[in-house]
Amino acid sequence: MPSVAYERWRENRIAEVPSTGIWRVVEAPLYPSIDALLAIRPTGNAGPVLGSSDARRAWWLVAAGTATLLADVPGAVVHPAGWVLNCPAPGIGAEGRTWLHPPYGTGLLTPARLLREALLDARVMEAMER
Template identity: 35%
Template sequence: MHTTAPASWAPRLPPTHHTWENHGAQWLASTMDPPSIILAEWSDSPDHLAEVPLGVLFDVLRVADAIGLPALEELYQQRVALGPVLHCQPRQTVELLVPVGAAEKWDALRGTVCAGQGGTLRCPAPGTVSRGRTWLQPPSGTGVLTDPEVLRAALMPRARRSHHL
């Protein structure tokens, strides 16, 4: 069982990392009114965990590490386009940003929970680590999100086999 991301599963960083982090932070902040709230909190305290509202730009699928990390490894090796992925060590979950409305349509799989409108994502600024949370695939600011059906296909066999969740 994996409890940390495999070494081969590393974020795909664009050439201008600093600019990319700013675009990703601005994209996450755009869920707030005004966006400057989150940006100021991250600027004042780099280890701050922002409470980003769900159901504005994205929903979040929380998946137990035991099935989520191997599924991500498989998708990464298949070169599937993935949206932002947050690893939450304290919860032992990976949290994938998926399109708005996915939470309403998600048929629960063992070891998964999908949250949307009314929920929040507690996350550090892209490029930082805070309280055991780090972006495995930070937001780029492009709005690319993970396709929940592709993710379901990768998770389903692992969820069925997993007896310890």
Template identity: 40%
Template sequence: MAHPMSTAQRYEAGDVWLADCHTHPELVWKAWHAGTLAEIESGAHWLIAESTVTQGLPATVRIRDEQRGPVLMDPYANAAWWLVPLDAAEELADVRQLHIRHAGWTLRCPPTGREVERRQWLWDPDGTGHLTHPAVLAAAFAPGGHRRPTEASA
């Protein structure tokens, strides 16, 4: 039986993936080693669907664990940033609680497992490139939201 990945290994894999999303990964590592947020542009690997924390947190409980992609939050700014696939804009265009950021928009992010400048990952990047599918995200924000199988049968 394979041993599950340790928390440190998961954080390292997530950090490597995030850094590799930048055209110059060394700049990401430099920012993190200095204790600051790294600026990573969207559009090459993912887009950003932005919501408020107050609208995003209820949606998070409607998404099953295996469907969760990275979500960055700044509770003090009441902002949440969902990393979604590059083709998500059209499918999420009608979800009024989400603002889709255009390719080239800069996400200022901490490394996984650490809070920097009041920002932290609610769901860390896991290193695989797994993102939240737009249909799942849209359903989670819909009235009544996505229901987990156990909720649907209750």
């Protein structure tokens, strides 16, 4: 993590972190993302997930080479390399954002295949409840 991010976090501000290297950001609707996280977390494969109650969106960190598996999931957006994720410090919310599943420094990313299945299941359940 760049030192600029740590500095901003010490000030309880959002840090701008570009997706580079091995990870990409997949943006999805918040409520299906919460359901997906509840399905994935027990498997031990949940990577970092940032959420915004204001925007009703969530941002998942997935492996760069697999992110395109989510391109056709309704409501999901796969952001390209270099896309900037505005994130608060883990454990502390800022500007309407908080980590639903924080980065623990392990490097674990949510497997795109599991996220795809969980988001599609959540969307089906959401549609059935209407």
